[in-house]
Each structure stands twice: as structure tokens, then as C-alpha cells.
Amino acid sequence: MRMKKFIAILSIVSMMAVGAAGCGSSSDTATTDDTASTDTTTEESTDTSSSDWDAASAITVVSREEGSGTRGAFTELFGVVDDDDNDMTTLDAQVTNSTSVMMTTVSENEYAIGYISLGSLDESLVKAVKIDGADATAENIENGSYKVSRPFNVAVKPDLDNAVATDFMAFIMSTEGQAVVADEGYIPVADVEAYAGEAPEGSCVVGGSSSVSPLMEKLIEAYAAVNPNASIELQTSDSTTGMTSTIEGSYDIGMASRELKDEEAAELEGTVIATDGIAVIVNQGNPTDDLSVDQVKSIYLGDVTTWDAI
Template sequence: MKMKKLIAVLSMVSMVAVAAAGCGNGSDEQAADTTETKAEANTEDTKEAGAEAGDWDSSSDITIVSREDGSGTRGAFIELFGIQEEMDGEKVDMTTEEAQITNSTSVMMTTVAGDEYAIGYISLGSLDESVKALKIDGAEATAENVKSGDYKVSRPFNIATKKDLDNEVAKDFINYIMSAEGQKVVEDNGYIAVEGAEAFEGTQPSGKAVVGGSSSVSPVMEKLAEAYKEVNPNAEIELQTTDSTTGMTSAIDGSYDIGMASRELKEEEIAELDAKVIATDGIAVIVNNNNAMDELSSDQVKAIYTGEALTWDEVVE
């Protein structure tokens, strides 16, 4: 494993330094310091060269990265991959305690991009070239495969409002989101649009609407807000990125005019809110670009996230 190699190199450097110190000569001590500095630099150069050459070690520990409690992406992920168990009538999240927790899509991507042995998951619409999406059960993570049903790791993007919503800007913005123009924005950004949308007929109300919740829904919502501003310059849409649970609770208590969730709503949320599906999104299972793996089965993903598989060679077929 790379850690063992690094320890060996550092041990050799230490022995050189001790031997030099034993001579009691100031210039020798300086030489030892120079040797250590060069060895550290060479170690870093070796790491970089190994990564460039594709020297990926499957015996290394898997760095498991997950999302925070309250994340709609996490909720959908554990449900779709069966990373939960029924206990006393409740579904319990069985994600290993060894998992690193990130609080947003962007942090998840940065973490995986910076660790050759990491695995994580993000909204398919947020995927870029900084990380690699794995095939799951033989299907590539693409919008086309989500739409066809070949890629089964998908979930709805929901918005929700209080049943007695009286904010005219929020109502008009929702009408825009669900219109043909709004759904084109959804599709242009890599998500699956709602079928049967009709042309937008706005009323151009003045005022402000606060939209908040899921960090997975937030990127496409930002694009929708920008497009809506072009057809209604009288309105202001304030976007707050938190998580799905905060999106729903804040819609219920009135802090948000529109809440966003990247999962199905819970029964207690449905009792308080009116919800609409604005898009369908896939969940991409991502690894570092230097990772030699290109595909995992659903069972292998589950084994990793429950802590059953600890190193990459345990899931390499």
C-alpha cells in the first residue's frame, strides 16, 4: 500500500539524518537536512509520477465519502442501494461510521477529486470532468439512460410550498418552472424534464420570493431563476442552498416561500405542503480520475458503504 511505501521512505531519511548527526560536524548536519529535504521532494515527485503513470494500488483502503444527515441525495442514495435496515418499524441508515461526511455537492466533488482512493455520489446534473462516474450494473450514468430506465439510480427533484401560499412572485415563478420554457432550462442542464409542459403565461408580479433547500437542486434552480428574471424583471428570486430537510421544514414554517428537496417528501411533510416534481435526476457514483475502476454492481456499492468492503481489491472482480 502507498502508506507503507511512504513510511519506508521516511524511515530511510531518518536513518540518514541520525548517522549524520553522530559525526558531530555542523556541515554534516546541514548536509543531512539537505538530504531529508531532497528525499521529501523526491517522495512527492514519485507520488505525482505514479499518479500520472496510472500506478493505482487496489490494495489501498477505500476512502468512503457520504453526505450529511438531512441531505436528500443521501436519503435517496441509501434507499436505492439498500444501505438501510428495518429496525422496530423504522428504516435505519447503515452507512459505515468510517465514512467522511461532506455538506454539499461541491465539497463532495472536491474531496473525491483530491483522493485517488475515494468514492462518493452526487447529482448527475452536477457531474463534470474533475471526477469519474462509474457504470452501475452495466449502465452508464447519463440522462438518456435515466430516461430509458437503463440507469436505475435516479430520484425526483421536488419543490414544495405551504398550502395557503399567497406570494404572487412565488406562484408565477413556479408556473415558469413547470412551463415549456422552464422545462427546457431543466433539460439543457442535464436533467430529465417533465412531460407535457405548455408555454409560459406569466403575470409579471413585483416583489421577492425566497427559494431554499437541497444543494443538488440548487444549480438548476439558479439557472431557472436567471431565465425567469429575463421574462419578469420586476421580480427578485433569492436562492438559499441548505439541504432537503431544511428546505421542507423552512417551507412549512414560512422561512422559504419555495422549498427544494432532492428526494420524495415524507408523510408529515406532505400533510403540510403542496409539492411538485420539477425534474428527474440520476445519482452518479463517482471516483477519482486515477481510479482503475470503471464499473461497480449495486451490491458492491452497498458493500463499500456498509463497511463490508474496506479495500479496493475486495471489490475488484
């Protein structure tokens, strides 16, 4: 009887030992798995190779649409044209239709390069590179060290018969109007006089270049303060549309971010209201800070296709 009790007790002890060993094994396995999981997480969190700058990557060339005054001025100033002044921008370029879209496109692509109106530059989105060692600033345009600049033109028909349009033109070319130009970061016109308008009632339509449009919006706001009787509608398109629509009569005042073409000047009276620089922009993650005119030209012709070839 005692022997049977001893065997029963021994069996219970053995079962408890096996159970304890099983629990220990489970705990050990869980610890091992947790460690492996932790190691994997740590490895993933410290792996930043995908965001590192790779100079061997292809350059994403971004350009403005045909008809854009900024594109016309850019290709002329950087020599991205043939002997007959035909635009030779690489066919691989992505095309954007406004200054804002250009900045957004470059800000979202580490390897992109583009160009915009200097006065519209938003340094929280993109970086303007130096050109031949000169920073893209209004001061450097004035002192001649930054040579990539172009005029902002407005144009009207010689027989313009709109009192508001005429008065608004006088305001733009006044001391008050040119103060707005300077405040917005553009180069104002010299030798202007104080505004002496008559505050006529009525309306007019101003339209054209998307590069001139931000400045024009500020000029319209300032004019409204001195003539609340007038209503000015601003339509944003491109320089070529600005000129053709003024010739056709859809716009009272057309805007162009370039010189007027001969055929446009034959039918319109152009007035330079400001001088603007063209900023060459790259993504803020791009370490490139300075490019020469020839390097920019080679990129836009498609001769240079990777950043390490600069």
C-alpha cells in the same frame, strides 16, 4: 655551485609535479561526485512508485450529511438501510455538506468514492462509474437502463399568498422552464404548456437542497428574463431544512432532492420539477469503471474496505 643550481631546479620540478597531481585528483573527485549526484537525481526522477495505483489500499468512503436529500435517496436506492429504513452508512465515512465539496474531496483522494447529483457532475474533476453496466446519463435514465434516479421536488404551503412565488412556480412548470431543465442535463416533465404569466412585482425566497440549487439558479436566471420586476432570493441548505423552513414560513418555496416525507406532505404541496440521476464517483486515477449496486452497498455498509476486495 653548479650542483646547487641543479638541486634547486630539481626541487622546483618536483613541486610542480605534485601540484599538477593534486589538481588532477581534485578534478577526478569532482567528476566522480558530479556523476554520483547525477545518478541520484536520475534515480529520484524515474521513481514513480508512490503515485502508482495500489488496489490493496483502504477505500475512503465519502458521504453527504444527515438531512441531505441526496444521501436519503442514495441510501434508499442502494439499500444502505436496515429493515426499518434507518440509514446504515458506515461510521468510518467522511461527511461532506455539499455537492461541490463532495467532488473536491473525491478529486483529491485516489482511493475515495462518493456520490452526487448527475446533473452536477464535472468530469474534469471526477469520474462517474457505470452501475450494473450502464453509464450514468440522462438518456439511460429515460430508457430505464440506469436505475439510480430520484425526483427533484419543490414544495409550497397550500395557502401560499405570494404572487411572485406562484408565478415563478408556473414558469418552472412551463415549456420554457422545462427547456432549462433539459439544457442542464436533467429529465424534464412532460406535457407542459407555454408560460403565460403576468410578471408580478415583488420578491420571494427559495431554499433547500444543494443538489437542486444549481438547477434552481438557472431557472431563476431564465425567469428574470421574462419578469424583470421580480426578485428571487436563493438559499442553499439541505432537503430537510428546505421543507421545515417552508412549513415555518422562512421559505416561500422549498427544494428537496427526494420524495417528500409523510409529515412534510401533510403540510406542503409538492411538485416534481425534474428527474435526476445519482452518479457514483471515484478519483480520475482510479481504474475502476463499473460497479454493481451490491458492490456499492457493501462499500457504504463498511463490509468491503479495500479496492482489491471488489
